[in-house]
Amino acid sequence: MKLSMVQWLQCPACAGSLTCQVGTQEGQEVREGALVCGGCRARYPIVRSVPRFVPGDGYVGNFSFEWTVHRTTQVDSQSGRSDSEDRFAQSLPFPLQYLKGKLVLDVGCGTGRFAEVVLKHGGTVMGVDLSFAVDSAFANMGGHPNMHIAQADIFKLPLKRDCFDLIYSLGVLHHTPDCRRAFEQLPKHLKPGGTVAITVYTNQNKFYVMSTNFWRTVTPKFPKRLLYVLCHAAIPLYYFNKIPMLRHIGLGLFPISMDPDWRWRVLDTYDCYSPVYQSYHSYPEVFAWFEAQELTRIRVVEPTVTVMGERPRIEARHGAD
Ligand SMILES: [Zn+2]
Structure with missing residues:
Protein backbone atom coordinates (compact mmCIF):
# COMPACT_ATOMS: atom_id res chain seq x y z
CA MET A 1 0.00 0.00 0.00
CA LYS A 2 1.01 3.59 -0.53
CA LEU A 3 1.21 5.74 2.61
CA SER A 4 -1.12 8.29 1.01
CA MET A 5 -3.96 5.75 1.29
CA VAL A 6 -4.16 6.29 5.06
CA GLN A 7 -5.92 9.65 4.53
CA TRP A 8 -9.13 7.82 3.50
CA LEU A 9 -8.98 5.06 6.13
CA GLN A 10 -10.31 4.71 9.65
CA CYS A 11 -10.58 1.83 12.09
CA PRO A 12 -13.57 -0.35 11.14
CA ALA A 13 -14.09 -1.24 14.82
CA CYS A 14 -14.08 2.21 16.50
CA ALA A 15 -13.66 4.78 13.68
CA THR A 24 9.40 -3.41 4.53
CA GLN A 25 9.00 -0.76 1.86
CA GLU A 26 9.99 -0.57 -1.80
CA GLY A 27 9.67 2.92 -3.27
CA GLN A 28 6.12 4.10 -2.65
CA GLU A 29 4.87 0.64 -1.68
CA VAL A 30 4.73 -0.61 1.91
CA ARG A 31 5.11 -4.35 1.31
CA GLU A 32 4.73 -5.57 4.90
CA GLY A 33 3.75 -3.81 8.11
CA ALA A 34 0.57 -2.89 9.94
CA LEU A 35 -2.05 -0.20 10.40
CA VAL A 36 -2.60 0.51 14.09
CA CYS A 37 -5.67 2.22 15.54
CA GLY A 38 -5.00 5.18 17.85
CA GLY A 39 -8.35 4.54 19.58
CA CYS A 40 -8.81 0.83 20.32
CA ARG A 41 -5.21 -0.22 19.46
CA ALA A 42 -6.50 -2.78 16.92
CA ARG A 43 -3.79 -3.88 14.52
CA TYR A 44 -4.46 -4.61 10.85
CA PRO A 45 -1.59 -6.35 9.06
CA ILE A 46 -0.25 -5.29 5.66
CA VAL A 47 0.53 -8.49 3.79
CA ARG A 48 1.89 -8.64 0.23
CA SER A 49 1.34 -4.85 -0.07
CA VAL A 50 -2.36 -5.01 0.87
CA PRO A 51 -3.81 -4.00 4.27
CA ARG A 52 -6.04 -6.78 5.62
CA PHE A 53 -9.05 -5.66 7.67
CA VAL A 54 -10.47 -9.21 7.78
CA PRO A 55 -8.87 -12.40 9.11
CA GLY A 56 -9.68 -14.35 5.91
CA ASP A 57 -12.00 -14.43 2.92
CA GLY A 58 -15.15 -15.45 4.84
CA TYR A 59 -17.97 -16.68 2.58
CA VAL A 60 -16.25 -15.77 -0.72
CA GLY A 61 -13.62 -18.51 -1.04
CA ASN A 62 -15.09 -19.25 -4.47
CA PHE A 63 -14.19 -15.74 -5.65
CA SER A 64 -10.67 -16.04 -4.23
CA PHE A 65 -10.30 -19.16 -6.38
CA GLU A 66 -12.05 -17.70 -9.44
CA TRP A 67 -10.05 -14.48 -9.55
CA THR A 68 -6.74 -16.27 -8.99
CA VAL A 69 -7.39 -18.61 -11.94
CA HIS A 70 -8.87 -15.81 -14.08
CA ARG A 71 -6.65 -12.94 -12.97
CA THR A 72 -6.49 -11.38 -16.44
CA THR A 73 -9.49 -12.82 -18.34
CA GLN A 74 -11.79 -9.79 -17.93
CA VAL A 75 -9.15 -7.07 -17.80
CA ASP A 76 -9.45 -5.11 -21.05
CA SER A 77 -5.73 -4.42 -21.43
CA GLN A 78 -5.08 -8.17 -21.23
CA SER A 79 -8.08 -9.52 -23.13
CA GLY A 80 -7.99 -7.15 -26.07
CA ARG A 81 -11.74 -6.69 -25.60
CA SER A 82 -13.53 -3.58 -24.36
CA ASP A 83 -16.28 -5.27 -22.31
CA SER A 84 -15.21 -3.75 -19.01
CA GLU A 85 -14.97 -0.20 -20.36
CA ASP A 86 -18.25 -0.55 -22.29
CA ARG A 87 -20.12 -1.94 -19.29
CA PHE A 88 -18.64 0.65 -16.96
CA ALA A 89 -19.60 3.51 -19.29
CA GLN A 90 -23.19 2.21 -19.34
CA SER A 91 -23.28 2.15 -15.55
CA LEU A 92 -22.48 5.83 -15.05
CA PRO A 93 -24.68 8.91 -15.46
CA PHE A 94 -21.78 10.89 -16.98
CA PRO A 95 -19.08 10.37 -19.63
CA LEU A 96 -15.86 8.57 -18.66
CA GLN A 97 -13.88 11.78 -19.15
CA TYR A 98 -15.54 13.06 -15.97
CA LEU A 99 -13.41 10.57 -13.99
CA LYS A 100 -10.28 12.68 -14.42
CA GLY A 101 -9.05 13.83 -11.02
CA LYS A 102 -11.92 12.11 -9.17
CA LEU A 103 -11.64 9.87 -6.10
CA VAL A 104 -13.49 6.64 -6.73
CA LEU A 105 -14.45 3.71 -4.47
CA ASP A 106 -14.68 0.31 -6.18
CA VAL A 107 -16.65 -2.04 -3.91
CA GLY A 108 -15.88 -5.66 -4.75
CA CYS A 109 -13.01 -4.73 -7.04
CA GLY A 110 -12.15 -8.34 -7.97
CA THR A 111 -9.17 -8.32 -10.32
CA GLY A 112 -9.59 -4.60 -10.99
CA ARG A 113 -11.35 -4.80 -14.36
CA PHE A 114 -13.33 -1.58 -13.77
CA ALA A 115 -10.60 0.09 -11.71
CA GLU A 116 -8.41 -0.12 -14.81
CA VAL A 117 -10.97 1.98 -16.70
CA VAL A 118 -11.01 4.63 -13.97
CA LEU A 119 -7.19 4.76 -13.94
CA LYS A 120 -7.11 5.02 -17.73
CA HIS A 121 -9.37 8.08 -17.54
CA GLY A 122 -7.31 9.82 -14.85
CA GLY A 123 -9.19 8.90 -11.65
CA THR A 124 -7.83 7.61 -8.35
CA VAL A 125 -9.24 4.27 -7.18
CA MET A 126 -9.71 2.79 -3.74
CA GLY A 127 -10.58 -0.87 -4.39
CA VAL A 128 -11.94 -3.08 -1.63
CA ASP A 129 -12.81 -6.76 -1.75
CA LEU A 130 -13.48 -9.43 0.85
CA SER A 131 -11.78 -12.14 -1.22
CA PHE A 132 -8.13 -12.77 -2.01
CA ALA A 133 -8.91 -11.27 -5.43
CA VAL A 134 -7.17 -8.25 -3.88
CA ASP A 135 -3.86 -10.04 -4.57
CA SER A 136 -4.84 -10.41 -8.24
CA ALA A 137 -5.90 -6.74 -8.35
CA PHE A 138 -2.53 -5.77 -6.87
CA ALA A 139 -0.68 -7.95 -9.42
CA ASN A 140 -2.67 -6.31 -12.23
CA MET A 141 -2.72 -2.69 -11.14
CA GLY A 142 -1.04 -2.23 -7.77
CA GLY A 143 1.95 -0.56 -9.39
CA HIS A 144 -0.16 2.34 -10.68
CA PRO A 145 0.42 5.46 -8.54
CA ASN A 146 -3.36 6.11 -8.33
CA MET A 147 -4.40 2.56 -7.35
CA HIS A 148 -5.09 1.66 -3.71
CA ILE A 149 -6.34 -1.73 -2.53
CA ALA A 150 -7.63 -3.13 0.78
CA GLN A 151 -9.11 -6.47 1.82
CA ALA A 152 -12.21 -5.60 3.81
CA ASP A 153 -15.81 -6.51 4.61
CA ILE A 154 -18.54 -4.26 3.16
CA PHE A 155 -20.38 -4.38 6.48
CA LYS A 156 -17.28 -3.05 8.29
CA LEU A 157 -15.67 -0.76 5.76
CA PRO A 158 -12.42 0.83 7.03
CA LEU A 159 -13.23 4.10 5.25
CA LYS A 160 -14.00 7.66 6.31
CA ARG A 161 -17.33 9.28 5.52
CA ASP A 162 -17.89 12.01 2.89
CA CYS A 163 -14.77 11.08 0.86
CA PHE A 164 -15.61 9.82 -2.59
CA ASP A 165 -16.83 11.48 -5.79
CA LEU A 166 -18.05 8.15 -7.13
CA ILE A 167 -18.81 4.79 -5.54
CA TYR A 168 -19.67 1.81 -7.70
CA SER A 169 -20.35 -1.86 -7.10
CA LEU A 170 -21.12 -3.75 -10.29
CA GLY A 171 -22.26 -7.35 -9.95
CA VAL A 172 -21.18 -7.75 -6.33
CA LEU A 173 -23.80 -6.86 -3.71
CA HIS A 174 -26.11 -9.78 -4.59
CA HIS A 175 -23.31 -12.07 -3.37
CA THR A 176 -23.54 -10.74 0.20
CA PRO A 177 -25.88 -12.16 2.88
CA ASP A 178 -28.12 -9.05 2.59
CA CYS A 179 -27.97 -7.13 -0.69
CA ARG A 180 -30.02 -4.13 0.47
CA ARG A 181 -28.12 -3.72 3.72
CA ALA A 182 -24.83 -3.98 1.77
CA PHE A 183 -25.98 -1.12 -0.50
CA GLU A 184 -26.94 0.95 2.54
CA GLN A 185 -23.30 0.92 3.71
CA LEU A 186 -22.23 3.02 0.71
CA PRO A 187 -23.92 6.47 0.48
CA LYS A 188 -22.38 7.85 3.69
CA HIS A 189 -18.93 7.55 2.09
CA LEU A 190 -19.94 9.88 -0.78
CA LYS A 191 -19.08 13.54 -0.85
CA PRO A 192 -22.20 15.71 -1.13
CA GLY A 193 -22.99 15.74 -4.84
CA GLY A 194 -21.21 12.39 -5.32
CA THR A 195 -22.68 9.50 -7.31
CA VAL A 196 -23.30 5.88 -6.34
CA ALA A 197 -23.99 3.23 -8.99
CA ILE A 198 -24.76 -0.45 -8.51
CA THR A 199 -25.64 -3.43 -10.67
CA VAL A 200 -27.43 -6.44 -9.18
CA TYR A 201 -28.93 -9.51 -10.81
CA THR A 202 -32.38 -9.08 -12.29
CA ASN A 203 -35.23 -11.41 -11.30
CA GLN A 204 -37.02 -10.69 -14.59
CA ASN A 205 -36.42 -14.14 -16.11
CA LYS A 206 -38.29 -16.27 -13.57
CA PHE A 207 -37.41 -19.54 -15.32
CA TYR A 208 -33.68 -18.72 -15.24
CA VAL A 209 -33.89 -17.79 -11.56
CA MET A 210 -35.80 -20.98 -10.76
CA SER A 211 -33.40 -23.18 -12.71
CA THR A 212 -30.17 -21.68 -11.31
CA ASN A 213 -31.62 -21.71 -7.78
CA PHE A 214 -32.44 -25.41 -8.23
CA TRP A 215 -28.82 -26.32 -9.13
CA ARG A 216 -27.45 -23.89 -6.57
CA THR A 217 -29.02 -25.82 -3.70
CA VAL A 218 -25.99 -28.14 -4.10
CA THR A 219 -23.31 -26.55 -6.32
CA PRO A 220 -21.85 -24.01 -3.82
CA LYS A 221 -21.08 -26.97 -1.53
CA PHE A 222 -18.97 -28.77 -4.17
CA PRO A 223 -15.18 -28.60 -3.80
CA LYS A 224 -14.11 -25.50 -5.78
CA ARG A 225 -11.85 -27.32 -8.22
CA LEU A 226 -14.44 -30.03 -8.92
CA LEU A 227 -17.15 -27.44 -9.64
CA TYR A 228 -14.73 -25.51 -11.82
CA VAL A 229 -13.97 -28.65 -13.86
CA LEU A 230 -17.72 -29.38 -14.17
CA CYS A 231 -18.31 -25.84 -15.47
CA HIS A 232 -16.17 -26.72 -18.48
CA ALA A 233 -19.35 -28.45 -19.73
CA ALA A 234 -20.28 -24.92 -20.85
CA ILE A 235 -17.67 -25.20 -23.63
CA PRO A 236 -19.53 -27.85 -25.73
CA LEU A 237 -23.04 -26.98 -24.41
CA TYR A 238 -22.63 -23.58 -26.09
CA TYR A 239 -22.80 -25.25 -29.52
CA PHE A 240 -25.86 -27.29 -28.50
CA ASN A 241 -27.59 -24.11 -27.30
CA LYS A 242 -26.78 -22.37 -30.59
CA ILE A 243 -29.29 -24.70 -32.31
CA PRO A 244 -32.49 -22.58 -32.33
CA MET A 245 -34.85 -25.49 -31.60
CA LEU A 246 -32.79 -26.69 -28.64
CA ARG A 247 -31.65 -23.38 -27.13
CA HIS A 248 -34.54 -22.96 -24.72
CA ILE A 249 -34.40 -26.56 -23.55
CA GLY A 250 -30.63 -26.42 -22.98
CA LEU A 251 -30.54 -23.06 -21.23
CA GLY A 252 -33.72 -23.87 -19.29
CA LEU A 253 -32.43 -27.11 -17.87
CA PHE A 254 -28.85 -26.02 -17.25
CA PRO A 255 -28.20 -22.28 -17.64
CA ILE A 256 -24.66 -21.47 -18.79
CA SER A 257 -22.87 -18.39 -20.04
CA MET A 258 -23.21 -18.03 -23.82
CA ASP A 259 -20.10 -15.88 -24.26
CA PRO A 260 -18.34 -16.77 -27.53
CA ASP A 261 -14.94 -16.95 -25.74
CA TRP A 262 -14.71 -20.33 -24.00
CA ARG A 263 -12.67 -18.90 -21.09
CA TRP A 264 -15.33 -16.29 -20.32
CA ARG A 265 -17.95 -19.03 -20.65
CA VAL A 266 -16.31 -21.22 -18.03
CA LEU A 267 -15.62 -18.24 -15.77
CA ASP A 268 -19.16 -16.85 -15.93
CA THR A 269 -20.73 -20.27 -15.48
CA TYR A 270 -18.57 -20.92 -12.40
CA ASP A 271 -19.47 -17.41 -11.24
CA CYS A 272 -23.15 -18.39 -11.32
CA TYR A 273 -22.95 -21.76 -9.55
CA SER A 274 -20.21 -21.23 -6.95
CA PRO A 275 -21.26 -18.28 -4.70
CA VAL A 276 -22.63 -19.03 -1.25
CA TYR A 277 -25.03 -16.08 -1.57
CA GLN A 278 -26.82 -15.03 -4.75
CA SER A 279 -29.98 -12.94 -4.84
CA TYR A 280 -32.11 -11.52 -7.67
CA HIS A 281 -33.92 -8.18 -7.65
CA SER A 282 -36.33 -5.94 -9.56
CA TYR A 283 -36.03 -2.32 -10.73
CA PRO A 284 -38.74 -0.98 -8.40
CA GLU A 285 -37.15 -2.74 -5.45
CA VAL A 286 -33.67 -1.29 -6.03
CA PHE A 287 -35.09 2.13 -6.96
CA ALA A 288 -36.83 2.16 -3.57
CA TRP A 289 -33.51 1.41 -1.82
CA PHE A 290 -32.05 4.56 -3.42
CA GLU A 291 -35.09 6.63 -2.45
CA ALA A 292 -34.89 5.40 1.15
CA GLN A 293 -31.28 6.67 1.27
CA GLU A 294 -32.54 10.10 0.13
CA LEU A 295 -30.47 9.95 -3.06
CA THR A 296 -31.58 12.17 -5.90
CA ARG A 297 -31.48 12.08 -9.72
CA ILE A 298 -32.02 8.31 -9.58
CA ARG A 299 -31.60 6.61 -12.94
CA VAL A 300 -32.14 3.05 -14.09
CA VAL A 301 -30.33 1.34 -16.97
CA GLU A 302 -31.68 -1.67 -18.81
CA PRO A 303 -31.48 -4.64 -19.25
CA THR A 304 -29.70 -5.50 -15.98
CA VAL A 305 -30.74 -3.90 -12.72
CA THR A 306 -28.29 -1.02 -12.81
CA VAL A 307 -29.32 1.96 -10.70
CA MET A 308 -27.45 5.17 -9.97
CA GLY A 309 -28.20 8.16 -7.80
CA GLU A 310 -26.62 11.25 -6.33
CA ARG A 311 -26.12 12.35 -2.75
CA PRO A 312 -27.78 15.78 -2.39
CA ARG A 313 -25.40 18.71 -2.03
CA ILE A 314 -27.60 20.09 0.74
CA GLU A 315 -28.73 17.29 3.04
CA ALA A 316 -32.44 17.08 3.83
CA ARG A 317 -32.99 18.47 7.33
CA HIS A 318 -34.81 16.44 9.91
CA GLY A 319 -36.63 17.82 12.94
CA ALA A 320 -34.33 16.25 15.52
CA ASP A 321 -31.04 17.16 13.78
ZN1 LIG B 1 -10.07 1.19 16.59
Whole structure:
Protein backbone atom coordinates (compact mmCIF):
# COMPACT_ATOMS: atom_id res chain seq x y z
CA MET A 1 0.00 0.00 0.00
CA LYS A 2 1.01 3.59 -0.53
CA LEU A 3 1.21 5.74 2.61
CA SER A 4 -1.12 8.29 1.01
CA MET A 5 -3.96 5.75 1.29
CA VAL A 6 -4.16 6.29 5.06
CA GLN A 7 -5.92 9.65 4.53
CA TRP A 8 -9.13 7.82 3.50
CA LEU A 9 -8.98 5.06 6.13
CA GLN A 10 -10.31 4.71 9.65
CA CYS A 11 -10.58 1.83 12.09
CA PRO A 12 -13.57 -0.35 11.14
CA ALA A 13 -14.09 -1.24 14.82
CA CYS A 14 -14.08 2.21 16.50
CA ALA A 15 -13.66 4.78 13.68
CA GLY A 16 -10.31 5.81 15.23
CA SER A 17 -7.50 7.12 13.08
CA LEU A 18 -4.90 4.68 11.78
CA THR A 19 -1.15 5.04 11.61
CA CYS A 20 1.13 2.94 9.46
CA GLN A 21 3.95 0.88 10.96
CA VAL A 22 6.26 0.19 8.06
CA GLY A 23 7.95 -3.22 8.02
CA THR A 24 9.40 -3.41 4.53
CA GLN A 25 9.00 -0.76 1.86
CA GLU A 26 9.99 -0.57 -1.80
CA GLY A 27 9.67 2.92 -3.27
CA GLN A 28 6.12 4.10 -2.65
CA GLU A 29 4.87 0.64 -1.68
CA VAL A 30 4.73 -0.61 1.91
CA ARG A 31 5.11 -4.35 1.31
CA GLU A 32 4.73 -5.57 4.90
CA GLY A 33 3.75 -3.81 8.11
CA ALA A 34 0.57 -2.89 9.94
CA LEU A 35 -2.05 -0.20 10.40
CA VAL A 36 -2.60 0.51 14.09
CA CYS A 37 -5.67 2.22 15.54
CA GLY A 38 -5.00 5.18 17.85
CA GLY A 39 -8.35 4.54 19.58
CA CYS A 40 -8.81 0.83 20.32
CA ARG A 41 -5.21 -0.22 19.46
CA ALA A 42 -6.50 -2.78 16.92
CA ARG A 43 -3.79 -3.88 14.52
CA TYR A 44 -4.46 -4.61 10.85
CA PRO A 45 -1.59 -6.35 9.06
CA ILE A 46 -0.25 -5.29 5.66
CA VAL A 47 0.53 -8.49 3.79
CA ARG A 48 1.89 -8.64 0.23
CA SER A 49 1.34 -4.85 -0.07
CA VAL A 50 -2.36 -5.01 0.87
CA PRO A 51 -3.81 -4.00 4.27
CA ARG A 52 -6.04 -6.78 5.62
CA PHE A 53 -9.05 -5.66 7.67
CA VAL A 54 -10.47 -9.21 7.78
CA PRO A 55 -8.87 -12.40 9.11
CA GLY A 56 -9.68 -14.35 5.91
CA ASP A 57 -12.00 -14.43 2.92
CA GLY A 58 -15.15 -15.45 4.84
CA TYR A 59 -17.97 -16.68 2.58
CA VAL A 60 -16.25 -15.77 -0.72
CA GLY A 61 -13.62 -18.51 -1.04
CA ASN A 62 -15.09 -19.25 -4.47
CA PHE A 63 -14.19 -15.74 -5.65
CA SER A 64 -10.67 -16.04 -4.23
CA PHE A 65 -10.30 -19.16 -6.38
CA GLU A 66 -12.05 -17.70 -9.44
CA TRP A 67 -10.05 -14.48 -9.55
CA THR A 68 -6.74 -16.27 -8.99
CA VAL A 69 -7.39 -18.61 -11.94
CA HIS A 70 -8.87 -15.81 -14.08
CA ARG A 71 -6.65 -12.94 -12.97
CA THR A 72 -6.49 -11.38 -16.44
CA THR A 73 -9.49 -12.82 -18.34
CA GLN A 74 -11.79 -9.79 -17.93
CA VAL A 75 -9.15 -7.07 -17.80
CA ASP A 76 -9.45 -5.11 -21.05
CA SER A 77 -5.73 -4.42 -21.43
CA GLN A 78 -5.08 -8.17 -21.23
CA SER A 79 -8.08 -9.52 -23.13
CA GLY A 80 -7.99 -7.15 -26.07
CA ARG A 81 -11.74 -6.69 -25.60
CA SER A 82 -13.53 -3.58 -24.36
CA ASP A 83 -16.28 -5.27 -22.31
CA SER A 84 -15.21 -3.75 -19.01
CA GLU A 85 -14.97 -0.20 -20.36
CA ASP A 86 -18.25 -0.55 -22.29
CA ARG A 87 -20.12 -1.94 -19.29
CA PHE A 88 -18.64 0.65 -16.96
CA ALA A 89 -19.60 3.51 -19.29
CA GLN A 90 -23.19 2.21 -19.34
CA SER A 91 -23.28 2.15 -15.55
CA LEU A 92 -22.48 5.83 -15.05
CA PRO A 93 -24.68 8.91 -15.46
CA PHE A 94 -21.78 10.89 -16.98
CA PRO A 95 -19.08 10.37 -19.63
CA LEU A 96 -15.86 8.57 -18.66
CA GLN A 97 -13.88 11.78 -19.15
CA TYR A 98 -15.54 13.06 -15.97
CA LEU A 99 -13.41 10.57 -13.99
CA LYS A 100 -10.28 12.68 -14.42
CA GLY A 101 -9.05 13.83 -11.02
CA LYS A 102 -11.92 12.11 -9.17
CA LEU A 103 -11.64 9.87 -6.10
CA VAL A 104 -13.49 6.64 -6.73
CA LEU A 105 -14.45 3.71 -4.47
CA ASP A 106 -14.68 0.31 -6.18
CA VAL A 107 -16.65 -2.04 -3.91
CA GLY A 108 -15.88 -5.66 -4.75
CA CYS A 109 -13.01 -4.73 -7.04
CA GLY A 110 -12.15 -8.34 -7.97
CA THR A 111 -9.17 -8.32 -10.32
CA GLY A 112 -9.59 -4.60 -10.99
CA ARG A 113 -11.35 -4.80 -14.36
CA PHE A 114 -13.33 -1.58 -13.77
CA ALA A 115 -10.60 0.09 -11.71
CA GLU A 116 -8.41 -0.12 -14.81
CA VAL A 117 -10.97 1.98 -16.70
CA VAL A 118 -11.01 4.63 -13.97
CA LEU A 119 -7.19 4.76 -13.94
CA LYS A 120 -7.11 5.02 -17.73
CA HIS A 121 -9.37 8.08 -17.54
CA GLY A 122 -7.31 9.82 -14.85
CA GLY A 123 -9.19 8.90 -11.65
CA THR A 124 -7.83 7.61 -8.35
CA VAL A 125 -9.24 4.27 -7.18
CA MET A 126 -9.71 2.79 -3.74
CA GLY A 127 -10.58 -0.87 -4.39
CA VAL A 128 -11.94 -3.08 -1.63
CA ASP A 129 -12.81 -6.76 -1.75
CA LEU A 130 -13.48 -9.43 0.85
CA SER A 131 -11.78 -12.14 -1.22
CA PHE A 132 -8.13 -12.77 -2.01
CA ALA A 133 -8.91 -11.27 -5.43
CA VAL A 134 -7.17 -8.25 -3.88
CA ASP A 135 -3.86 -10.04 -4.57
CA SER A 136 -4.84 -10.41 -8.24
CA ALA A 137 -5.90 -6.74 -8.35
CA PHE A 138 -2.53 -5.77 -6.87
CA ALA A 139 -0.68 -7.95 -9.42
CA ASN A 140 -2.67 -6.31 -12.23
CA MET A 141 -2.72 -2.69 -11.14
CA GLY A 142 -1.04 -2.23 -7.77
CA GLY A 143 1.95 -0.56 -9.39
CA HIS A 144 -0.16 2.34 -10.68
CA PRO A 145 0.42 5.46 -8.54
CA ASN A 146 -3.36 6.11 -8.33
CA MET A 147 -4.40 2.56 -7.35
CA HIS A 148 -5.09 1.66 -3.71
CA ILE A 149 -6.34 -1.73 -2.53
CA ALA A 150 -7.63 -3.13 0.78
CA GLN A 151 -9.11 -6.47 1.82
CA ALA A 152 -12.21 -5.60 3.81
CA ASP A 153 -15.81 -6.51 4.61
CA ILE A 154 -18.54 -4.26 3.16
CA PHE A 155 -20.38 -4.38 6.48
CA LYS A 156 -17.28 -3.05 8.29
CA LEU A 157 -15.67 -0.76 5.76
CA PRO A 158 -12.42 0.83 7.03
CA LEU A 159 -13.23 4.10 5.25
CA LYS A 160 -14.00 7.66 6.31
CA ARG A 161 -17.33 9.28 5.52
CA ASP A 162 -17.89 12.01 2.89
CA CYS A 163 -14.77 11.08 0.86
CA PHE A 164 -15.61 9.82 -2.59
CA ASP A 165 -16.83 11.48 -5.79
CA LEU A 166 -18.05 8.15 -7.13
CA ILE A 167 -18.81 4.79 -5.54
CA TYR A 168 -19.67 1.81 -7.70
CA SER A 169 -20.35 -1.86 -7.10
CA LEU A 170 -21.12 -3.75 -10.29
CA GLY A 171 -22.26 -7.35 -9.95
CA VAL A 172 -21.18 -7.75 -6.33
CA LEU A 173 -23.80 -6.86 -3.71
CA HIS A 174 -26.11 -9.78 -4.59
CA HIS A 175 -23.31 -12.07 -3.37
CA THR A 176 -23.54 -10.74 0.20
CA PRO A 177 -25.88 -12.16 2.88
CA ASP A 178 -28.12 -9.05 2.59
CA CYS A 179 -27.97 -7.13 -0.69
CA ARG A 180 -30.02 -4.13 0.47
CA ARG A 181 -28.12 -3.72 3.72
CA ALA A 182 -24.83 -3.98 1.77
CA PHE A 183 -25.98 -1.12 -0.50
CA GLU A 184 -26.94 0.95 2.54
CA GLN A 185 -23.30 0.92 3.71
CA LEU A 186 -22.23 3.02 0.71
CA PRO A 187 -23.92 6.47 0.48
CA LYS A 188 -22.38 7.85 3.69
CA HIS A 189 -18.93 7.55 2.09
CA LEU A 190 -19.94 9.88 -0.78
CA LYS A 191 -19.08 13.54 -0.85
CA PRO A 192 -22.20 15.71 -1.13
CA GLY A 193 -22.99 15.74 -4.84
CA GLY A 194 -21.21 12.39 -5.32
CA THR A 195 -22.68 9.50 -7.31
CA VAL A 196 -23.30 5.88 -6.34
CA ALA A 197 -23.99 3.23 -8.99
CA ILE A 198 -24.76 -0.45 -8.51
CA THR A 199 -25.64 -3.43 -10.67
CA VAL A 200 -27.43 -6.44 -9.18
CA TYR A 201 -28.93 -9.51 -10.81
CA THR A 202 -32.38 -9.08 -12.29
CA ASN A 203 -35.23 -11.41 -11.30
CA GLN A 204 -37.02 -10.69 -14.59
CA ASN A 205 -36.42 -14.14 -16.11
CA LYS A 206 -38.29 -16.27 -13.57
CA PHE A 207 -37.41 -19.54 -15.32
CA TYR A 208 -33.68 -18.72 -15.24
CA VAL A 209 -33.89 -17.79 -11.56
CA MET A 210 -35.80 -20.98 -10.76
CA SER A 211 -33.40 -23.18 -12.71
CA THR A 212 -30.17 -21.68 -11.31
CA ASN A 213 -31.62 -21.71 -7.78
CA PHE A 214 -32.44 -25.41 -8.23
CA TRP A 215 -28.82 -26.32 -9.13
CA ARG A 216 -27.45 -23.89 -6.57
CA THR A 217 -29.02 -25.82 -3.70
CA VAL A 218 -25.99 -28.14 -4.10
CA THR A 219 -23.31 -26.55 -6.32
CA PRO A 220 -21.85 -24.01 -3.82
CA LYS A 221 -21.08 -26.97 -1.53
CA PHE A 222 -18.97 -28.77 -4.17
CA PRO A 223 -15.18 -28.60 -3.80
CA LYS A 224 -14.11 -25.50 -5.78
CA ARG A 225 -11.85 -27.32 -8.22
CA LEU A 226 -14.44 -30.03 -8.92
CA LEU A 227 -17.15 -27.44 -9.64
CA TYR A 228 -14.73 -25.51 -11.82
CA VAL A 229 -13.97 -28.65 -13.86
CA LEU A 230 -17.72 -29.38 -14.17
CA CYS A 231 -18.31 -25.84 -15.47
CA HIS A 232 -16.17 -26.72 -18.48
CA ALA A 233 -19.35 -28.45 -19.73
CA ALA A 234 -20.28 -24.92 -20.85
CA ILE A 235 -17.67 -25.20 -23.63
CA PRO A 236 -19.53 -27.85 -25.73
CA LEU A 237 -23.04 -26.98 -24.41
CA TYR A 238 -22.63 -23.58 -26.09
CA TYR A 239 -22.80 -25.25 -29.52
CA PHE A 240 -25.86 -27.29 -28.50
CA ASN A 241 -27.59 -24.11 -27.30
CA LYS A 242 -26.78 -22.37 -30.59
CA ILE A 243 -29.29 -24.70 -32.31
CA PRO A 244 -32.49 -22.58 -32.33
CA MET A 245 -34.85 -25.49 -31.60
CA LEU A 246 -32.79 -26.69 -28.64
CA ARG A 247 -31.65 -23.38 -27.13
CA HIS A 248 -34.54 -22.96 -24.72
CA ILE A 249 -34.40 -26.56 -23.55
CA GLY A 250 -30.63 -26.42 -22.98
CA LEU A 251 -30.54 -23.06 -21.23
CA GLY A 252 -33.72 -23.87 -19.29
CA LEU A 253 -32.43 -27.11 -17.87
CA PHE A 254 -28.85 -26.02 -17.25
CA PRO A 255 -28.20 -22.28 -17.64
CA ILE A 256 -24.66 -21.47 -18.79
CA SER A 257 -22.87 -18.39 -20.04
CA MET A 258 -23.21 -18.03 -23.82
CA ASP A 259 -20.10 -15.88 -24.26
CA PRO A 260 -18.34 -16.77 -27.53
CA ASP A 261 -14.94 -16.95 -25.74
CA TRP A 262 -14.71 -20.33 -24.00
CA ARG A 263 -12.67 -18.90 -21.09
CA TRP A 264 -15.33 -16.29 -20.32
CA ARG A 265 -17.95 -19.03 -20.65
CA VAL A 266 -16.31 -21.22 -18.03
CA LEU A 267 -15.62 -18.24 -15.77
CA ASP A 268 -19.16 -16.85 -15.93
CA THR A 269 -20.73 -20.27 -15.48
CA TYR A 270 -18.57 -20.92 -12.40
CA ASP A 271 -19.47 -17.41 -11.24
CA CYS A 272 -23.15 -18.39 -11.32
CA TYR A 273 -22.95 -21.76 -9.55
CA SER A 274 -20.21 -21.23 -6.95
CA PRO A 275 -21.26 -18.28 -4.70
CA VAL A 276 -22.63 -19.03 -1.25
CA TYR A 277 -25.03 -16.08 -1.57
CA GLN A 278 -26.82 -15.03 -4.75
CA SER A 279 -29.98 -12.94 -4.84
CA TYR A 280 -32.11 -11.52 -7.67
CA HIS A 281 -33.92 -8.18 -7.65
CA SER A 282 -36.33 -5.94 -9.56
CA TYR A 283 -36.03 -2.32 -10.73
CA PRO A 284 -38.74 -0.98 -8.40
CA GLU A 285 -37.15 -2.74 -5.45
CA VAL A 286 -33.67 -1.29 -6.03
CA PHE A 287 -35.09 2.13 -6.96
CA ALA A 288 -36.83 2.16 -3.57
CA TRP A 289 -33.51 1.41 -1.82
CA PHE A 290 -32.05 4.56 -3.42
CA GLU A 291 -35.09 6.63 -2.45
CA ALA A 292 -34.89 5.40 1.15
CA GLN A 293 -31.28 6.67 1.27
CA GLU A 294 -32.54 10.10 0.13
CA LEU A 295 -30.47 9.95 -3.06
CA THR A 296 -31.58 12.17 -5.90
CA ARG A 297 -31.48 12.08 -9.72
CA ILE A 298 -32.02 8.31 -9.58
CA ARG A 299 -31.60 6.61 -12.94
CA VAL A 300 -32.14 3.05 -14.09
CA VAL A 301 -30.33 1.34 -16.97
CA GLU A 302 -31.68 -1.67 -18.81
CA PRO A 303 -31.48 -4.64 -19.25
CA THR A 304 -29.70 -5.50 -15.98
CA VAL A 305 -30.74 -3.90 -12.72
CA THR A 306 -28.29 -1.02 -12.81
CA VAL A 307 -29.32 1.96 -10.70
CA MET A 308 -27.45 5.17 -9.97
CA GLY A 309 -28.20 8.16 -7.80
CA GLU A 310 -26.62 11.25 -6.33
CA ARG A 311 -26.12 12.35 -2.75
CA PRO A 312 -27.78 15.78 -2.39
CA ARG A 313 -25.40 18.71 -2.03
CA ILE A 314 -27.60 20.09 0.74
CA GLU A 315 -28.73 17.29 3.04
CA ALA A 316 -32.44 17.08 3.83
CA ARG A 317 -32.99 18.47 7.33
CA HIS A 318 -34.81 16.44 9.91
CA GLY A 319 -36.63 17.82 12.94
CA ALA A 320 -34.33 16.25 15.52
CA ASP A 321 -31.04 17.16 13.78
ZN1 LIG B 1 -10.07 1.19 16.59
